[in-house]
Amino acid sequence: MMFPVNMEEQDYTTYCREMLTQLMTSKVSKVCLDAQELILTMISHFSLDITSVYNWSMVDPKVAGWLLNPDHPPNTFTEVVKMLWKDNHQECDQDADATTLLCQDLSQLLDVMELLRRRLMDCDLLDLYLNVEMKLTPILAGMEYHGICVDPQRLINMGDILKKRIGMVESDAYKSAGHRFLLSSHVQLRTVLFDELHLDEKCENRQKLARTSVNNLKSTSESVLVKLQHLHPLPKLVLEYRKLEKMKSTYVDGILACIKEGKLTATWDHTSAATGRLTSANPNIQSVPKQPLEITEASNKQPAEGDKHETTSLCAREPYIAREGCSFLAADFQSIEFRLLAHFSKDPSLLKVFQGDDKKDVFVELTSQWMNVPPGSVQTTDRERTKRVVYSIMYGVGPEKLATYLNVSAAEAKGFISSFLRRFPGVSRFTHKCIEECKAKGHVRTILKRWRLIPNIKSPNFFLKSQAERQAVNFVVQGSAADICKLAMILVGKQLVERGLRARLLIQLHDELVFEVADEEVDSVRGVVKDIMQSDDLLCDGKIKLQVPLRVSISVGKSWGRMTDSE
DNA sequence: AGTCGGACGCTACG
DNA sequence: CGTAGCGTCC
Numbered sequence: 166m167m168f169p170v171n172m173e174e175q176d177y178t179t180y181c182r183e184m185l186t187q188l189m190t191s192k193v194s195k196v197c198l199d200a201q202e203l204i205l206t207m208i209s210h211f212s213l214d215i216t217s218v219y220n221w222s223m224v225d226p227k228v229a230g231w232l233l234n235p236d237h238p239p240n241t242f243t244e245v246v247k248m249l250w251k252d253n254h255q256e257c258d259q260d261a262d263a264t265t266l267l268c269q270d271l272s273q274l275l276d277v278m279e280l281l282r283r284r285l286m287d288c289d290l291l292d293l294y295l296n297v298e299m300k301l302t303p304i305l306a307g308m309e310y311h312g313i314c315v316d317p318q319r320l321i322n323m324g325d326i327l328k329k330r331i332g333m334v335e336s337d338a339y340k341s342a343g344h345r346f347l348l349s350s351h352v353q354l355r356t357v358l359f360d361e362l363h364l365d366e367k368c369e370n371r372q373k374l375a376r377t378s379v380n381n382l383k384s385t386s387e388s389v390l391v392k393l394q395h396l397h398p399l400p401k402l403v404l405e406y407r408k409l410e411k412m413k414s415t416y417v418d419g420i421l422a423c424i425k426e427g428k429l430t431a432t433w434d435h436t437s438a439a440t441g442r443l444t445s446a447n448p449n450i451q452s453v454p455k456q457p458l459e460i461t462e463a464s465n466k467q468p469a470e471g472d473k474h475e476t477t478s479l480c481a482r483e484p485y486i487a488r489e490g491c492s493f494l495a496a497d498f499q500s501i502e503f504r505l506l507a508h509f510s511k512d513p514s515l516l517k518v519f520q521g522d523d524k525k526d527v528f529v530e531l532t533s534q535w536m537n538v539p540p541g542s543v544q545t546t547d548r549e550r551t552k553r554v555v556y557s558i559m560y561g562v563g564p565e566k567l568a569t570y571l572n573v574s575a576a577e578a579k580g581f582i583s584s585f586l587r588r589f590p591g592v593s594r595f596t597h598k599c600i601e602e603c604k605a606k607g608h609v610r611t612i613l614k615r616w617r618l619i620p621n622i623k624s625p626n627f628f629l630k631s632q633a634e635r636q637a638v639n640f641v642v643q644g645s646a647a648d649i650c651k652l653a654m655i656l657v658g659k660q661l662v663e664r665g666l667r668a669r670l671l672i673q674l675h676d677e678l679v680f681e682v683a684d685e686e687v688d689s690v691r692g693v694v695k696d697i698m699q700s701d702d703l704l705c706d707g708k709i710k711l712q713v714p715l716r717v718s719i720s721v722g723k724s725w726g727r728m729t730d731s732e
Numbered sequence: 733a734g735t736c737g738g739a740c741g742c743t744a745c746g
Numbered sequence: 747c748g749t750a751g752c753g754t755c756c
Contacts, residue, residue: 452745
């Protein structure tokens with residue numbers, strides 16, 4: 166490519182923009198390390214129309230390296246090279262200057278990419294690479310470019326309320342402990358709870374309290390504090406302190422620190438999750454709490470009035486506001502991982518739960534099947550328990566952890582799991598098939614053939630082998646859900662552009678997409694998004710057949726904290 | 733004497 | 747299961 170030097174700046178910019186746009190949309194193969202970053206830079210620098218970058222096609226060696234070995238992705242070009250040639254790669258000249266090094270890299274770039282392409286082909290990953298992962302790259306760049314508007318004043322107000330309440334809980338905690346100590350220190354809390362107050366010895370019917378995983382010390386985690394809270398006021402105060410502190414440090418102060426020019430600009434990372442999921446960082450928008458935090462605010466001002474306390478509800482998503490004249494539209498795949506478990510298990514009773522009426526509640530339906538009672542008389546607590554059991558089985562967590570979630574004994578939890586597996590035997594068949602396949606091939610695959618190498622599946626160490634088995638099963642379910650969500654992002658993006666709708670994707674929460682939409686386009690966008698996400702076209706034009714239908718629910722709102730269901 | 737970085741524990745989300 | 751990020755502690 167040539168860049169003329171004798172040009173006015175204005176013309177020069179126009180010239181470059183034209184050149185680069187032509188190059189990017191041409192059929193010529195473009196190899197680019199960190200393609201996402203380049204696209205973002207170009208959108209920002211040349212003020213390009215975001216929709217025009219969706220059909221740019223590039224190949225990125227780092228993304229290829231990650232797909233080949235998702236547990237140990239290469240972070241630099243050197244690491245990509247190392248990965249391909251292992252130990253027998255040509256030594257780089259340590260003393261060479263930057264230009265020489267760059268030239269060496271460039272001279273290798275094409276060869277490297279050619280080799281990566283061949284590897285991807287051999288591993289049956291090329292289709293996934295070209296038609297999913299690389300198509301997603303410009304979409305992620307777009308998400309980073311748009312950013313999300315937040316109202317800083319709301320965050321500051323929340324911070325003030327939290328600060329006051331934290332101070333009060335702190336002094337109450339010191340009183341109940343009998344002395345001051347650092348409430349945020351697990352080590353100090355452990356001493357107070359167990360060495361000074363001996364709460365573990367007073368614990369009802371000798372309940373087993375959790376231990377820390379690395380050092381096997383007495384844990385002070387939520388599940389332990391819940392068990393201790395009836396013995397002494399301190400555990401409950403610590404629980405409240407932790408909730409308030411988490412909210413303040415991560416979701417108020419942490420978010421405020423990430424605001425640049427009035428908006429949040431998270432980075433979206435393709436290659437940091439071995440399961441194929443996306444991650445977001447600085448901030449991690451995917452972990453902003455959904456449930457509001459209820460806090461009791463003592464009103465010192467008018468103690469004469471009847472109520473001593475007034476309760477305030479703090480919602481971390483409340484300060485996220487759609488831009489002027491726009492609304493957020495969220496599209497959520499309803500229990501997609503569970504549906505995929507049903508698909509893979511082919512268990513007739515499980516499949517039946519997802520067939521027919523879209524309106525019915527799948528966990529009520531499942532509880533009804535499991536307990537042999539009519540759906541109408543399923544209790545809320547039973548429904549909740551069913552949900553926990555299903556997710557525990559999918560994640561492969563044992564009876565102990567399930568017991569803490571359900572607040573029952575480990576024996577009871579074990580009973581629930583075995584009862585469930587007896588009632589839906591397809592699930593066990595599926596998990597065993599996963600593990601056997603993994604043992605035979607050394608890896609497992611998702612519906613889009615994404616793979617994960619799991620060498621520990623043959624480990625003589627029981628813990629490592631069990632962990633590997635859980636990972637194998639979980640990867641197939643979680644990774645397949647990730648595949649489908651990526652397909653949705655790509656296809657919805659394409660359809661919105663084709664229909665001239667200016668909705669833009671801002672956030673991906675694994676099974677949910679959040680768009681920002683002009684108010685007058687909300688109805689059209691809702692229709693398009695829902696149709697596509699539920700259509701057979703989504704699954705590679707119907708080439709992939711699922712045993713269950715996918716269902717999408719839509720909600721709309723001006724604030725991310727106040728979204729209402731929308732037909 | 734102050735500061736950095738890694739290990740660890742805990743907890744949001746899905 | 748597996749991400750990010752906050753906090754202590756050495």
